Amino acid sequence: CGARTxxxxxxRVRPGMGRCQGGFCEPKVVHILARELGISPLEVVYDSPDSKILQSENRI
Structure with missing residues (x-):
């Protein structure tokens, strides 16, 4: 099983561990997870089902 959060x-791959602390890569991780899981970026969670990251759709 791959990552789902x-x-x-x-x-697994340590994005967000550099100088920007995820400022550049975390939005990209959210969109990649959404694409690969076939869900909306609004449904991507940080850790648990009640830890949603986005409140509304963002543009990259």
């Missing part, structure tokens, strides 16, 4: 991706 932002925290799961962080544990």
């Amino acid at each position: 932002v925290k799961g991706v962080k544990k």
